[in-house]
Amino acid sequence: MVKKFRCMQCGNCCKDSRIKKDEQIKPEFIRKYLINVNQINLGLFDWEVNEFIKVTGNLGIQMLDIKIANVVYDIKNKISIITHYTYNRHPKCAFLNEENTCSIYNKRPIICKMWPCPYGKFQPRHLRSSSKVCNAEISFDELHEELNMKEEFNCNTIDETVKNNLMRRYGENYYYRFIFDELNELMINFIEEKTQENIIKPAKNGYNPEFLIKKIKNSKKIQESIKHSHTKQDPLTIFEKFCWIKQ
Numbered sequence: 001m002v003k004k005f006r007c008m009q010c011g012n013c014c015k016d017s018r019i020k021k022d023e024q025i026k027p028e029f030i031r032k033y034l035i036n037v038n039q040i041n042l043g044l045f046d047w048e049v050n051e052f053i054k055v056t057g058n059l060g061i062q063m064l065d066i067k068i069a070n071v072v073y074d075i076k077n078k079i080s081i082i083t084h085y086t087y088n089r090h091p092k093c094a095f096l097n098e099e100n101t102c103s104i105y106n107k108r109p110i111i112c113k114m115w116p117c118p119y120g121k122f123q124p125r126h127l128r129s130s131s132k133v134c135n136a137e138i139s140f141d142e143l144h145e146e147l148n149m150k151e152e153f154n155c156n157t158i159d160e161t162v163k164n165n166l167m168r169r170y171g172e173n174y175y176y177r178f179i180f181d182e183l184n185e186l187m188i189n190f191i192e193e194k195t196q197e198n199i200i201k202p203a204k205n206g207y208n209p210e211f212l213i214k215k216i217k218n219s220k221k222i223q224e225s226i227k228h229s230h231t232k233q234d235p236l237t238i239f240e241k242f243c244w245i246k247q
């Protein structure tokens with residue numbers, strides 16, 4: 001019987017800041033066209049940043065440390081297409097209260113809603129065990145045994161039992177992990193599509209990212225909002241289309 005994950009409210013996931021304040025990183029390509037300009041602590045889509053700004057004002061919280069994280073630089077039109085932001089928590093999330101609960105729980109970003117589920121549509125490129133942070137999570141070896149997982153995860157090919165077990169253990173966390181993966185894939189596909197149509201010409205891996213960073217700083221910046229621009233499908237429809245999960 002798969003045990004349902006139950007949060008112990010240790011608050012560690014809201015305090016785990018692996019980077020120091022104002023720490024600088026060298027810009028680098030993390031995908032074919034995607035340039036990482038600031039180290040990601042808590043990744044946000046652009047509409048989530050706008051929501052953060054609203055709730056911050058409503059709660060009387062000082063301005064958050066939010067920076068551009070990932071961009072696609074269009075060398076044809078000299079514009080930077082922002083795909084992700086990062087909220088750097090120092091030393092903890094501004095929305096974590098004294099009881100180790102979230103003061104914006106219903107409006108928290110997708111990356112928080114999917115925690116601590118490690119799998120969605122795909123296996124992450126850099127798979128990390130949540131058990132090193134979360135007091136309520138088990139190790140990967142224990143998790144894979146519980147899920148009956150015997151091969152690398154891919155939602156399109158993995159055994160139905162594993163997908164059903166993920167839903168039983170993580171519930172909506174698995175759902176949001178899937179949506180997170182799907183939105184990122186839609187974003188990459190959108191960039192590829194506009195490149196093939198010759199509307200944009202993204203700098204790609206092979207360009208010197210430190211040279212490009214100067215152009216990015218001085219360029220016009222636009223937001224690449226998947227939520228509003230790239231799909232009219234309800235997220236649940238997307239989820240059911242790919243995963244066929246049975247409650």
